[in-house]
Amino acid sequence: MFTRRSVRNAAVVLGSTVLIAATLAGCSADNQGGSGKTTITFQTGNSQQNVGAAKDLIAAFEKANPDITVKLDPVPQGTEGDNLIKTRLSTGSSDDVFYYNSGSLFQALDPDSTLVDLSDQSWVKDLTSDFKTVVSTKKGLYGAPFGSSFAGGVLYNIKVYDQLGLKIPTTWDEFMSNSEKIKAAGIVPIVQTYGDTWTSQLFVLADFANVSAQDKNWATKYTENKAKFANPPALEGFQRLQQTFDAGLFNKDYASATNADGLKMLATGEAAQYPMLTTVIATVQQNNPTNVNDIGYFALPANNADDTQATIWQPQALYIAKTATGAKLDAAKKLVAFANSAAGCKIQDKSYPPAGPYVDSNCKLPSDAPRVAADVQKYFDSHKTGSALEFLSPIKGPNLESIAIQVGSGISDAKTGAALYDADVKKQAQQLGLKGW
């Protein structure tokens, strides 16, 4: 079938193909800058807030370390960013230092083989033990906090509450009766903003400390495939979402409004309550600076006042990729340590308005911290806090936001939504290769 000539031609073609492919692959040769000055790269999310914080940090750091240059690399956030970071880490092309989530998302980075163990660093002793666990594996500690911890629960307008003579609810029934009174006064009782899909999850996510209060080992059972969202107490989050939708307590543009729209309504007193994360106070500070301290925080109420706890999120962290070696590694470690020094705390105060207590004992809440930070602190003082589920279990189903929107727009009921989410969680658990799934 083949003549000798055609075989030889084919060989020539194939051989050259391999050569060209090799040349293409070889394009990424290293570009080392000489002359004693070390250049490292720093990756952060591309939001205005993250970039601002990173620029401030870099400017202060370079001033203190004139022989080090830090190049900023802003990348997309959310799932797109997750994939980018994973791809870069797995191909060995990651930036030297990067800013990323702690908890379950951090665990998915395969830290033991991609990140530098930082447990020997001097700042580690100043961290809270809660934070240490969410940036550690069995083999090491990999992250340094940047920003304060924060809480999930209900942000409320203090003026509206005062005006209507309402008390902070500690049970779900009180919350519902407050909401009805607010509605009767012609104010939007509860804000929902499905224009930004992630905001729909708070009824479920911020309820988790209440779940833990009712069943201490729920998270462990959940990781072992023994506890489900389709059953109480975890089902309650979905049920509350359905109940508030059915009662007509949402703003009328809930399906299209964005997070910024919702916060504006809350800040101006057009709406009274918004299940949210306290970090969004930064948005209020930017868009409605005069109203920042009109907004307070309370934990999403459980059925019993005894079970009502604030759900706490740990801050994101700075990590160093294993590909940083030699002088670059030293420079990267210096940068991370600098971020956790007194100077670094000041930058954190300015860039990420504290939305809860710091997890690094070097950083103290400033006197002009937003009111929500103090409200969150109260729950810490009375030991009424619990961790968000993503810090207690590696499994977070990716479709929670869409499922919550379904329940919160009356497309499906709570029970169906919770069962869908259990199926979603199962996929994630299998992907992680957990036992018992």
Next chain:
Amino acid sequence: MSGSTIATPLVEKRKPQRSTSRKMKSPYPSWFYVPAIALYLVFFALPTFASFYFALTRWSLFNVTFIGFDNFIQFFQEPQLYQSFINTLIYGFVTSAAKIVLGLALAMLLTSPIIGRGYLRAVVFFPVLVSTIGIGLTFKSLMNPFHGLINLVLSWFGLPGPGWLTDPNLALLSVASVDIWKGVGIATLIFMAGIVAIPQEYFEAARVDGAGSWKIFRSITLPLSRPATGTVIILSLIGGLRSFDLIWAMTRGGPGFTSDVVASVIYKQYQAGFYGLSTAGNVVLFLVVTLIMVPITRMLNRREVDL
């Protein structure tokens, strides 16, 4: 090897003696093929074959575990899969049908002697040139139920504007209508080329025989532009069945999962880090589109020959 088996019969048809002796040399050396083959192998063949392998694995980018057909089983158990398949079919057939009807109508109009024909042709084609994501974001804000221009205009006439993209029953059709607006230009262009290619003598003869415009359309324009119709059907149906960008820009499959199509379900799996599962989904999508398109292409080509 497959390349040579395909090429040989073609050559044999014309010059049977050539395949054995090969006396006639091509004026170009064979290494001219190298750049094209290299690009094809690296960017197409390699990923394609790799995807058939990765579809059978649980892949986290950091490590790969072979799990056989579990991904396919999982993919077919996706709670949103059934709905998304229905949505894909609705989307594909609605957009394709509308593009054919509207495209043909516009092509008839734009090939007839009307004022400002050149300008109108450009206007109809213009949306094709704009980026899909740009169009998606623009229409997303135009269709905003409270601040959007469309509902504002409706309110001037006292009409209640629906939540175009937020009403679960409407979202998919709203996106489809934007897709039609964007894609009708291509359909019109193809139909225009088809209509212009029909010899004028047929029309003249028909008119001499006393045929009215409807009769001319039914008996001459429609049957003789069938090759154009075939092209439009194939292009718009393939486009509709694997459509993703517009839906993603406008609704991200929402509200909830009500406007999810197969491609957006797959993309969400990829986003979530289920790389093996989403690769399996793509293999399935590839097979499904092939299963739908091969018979349709065959059928349309046969008809073309019959003419």
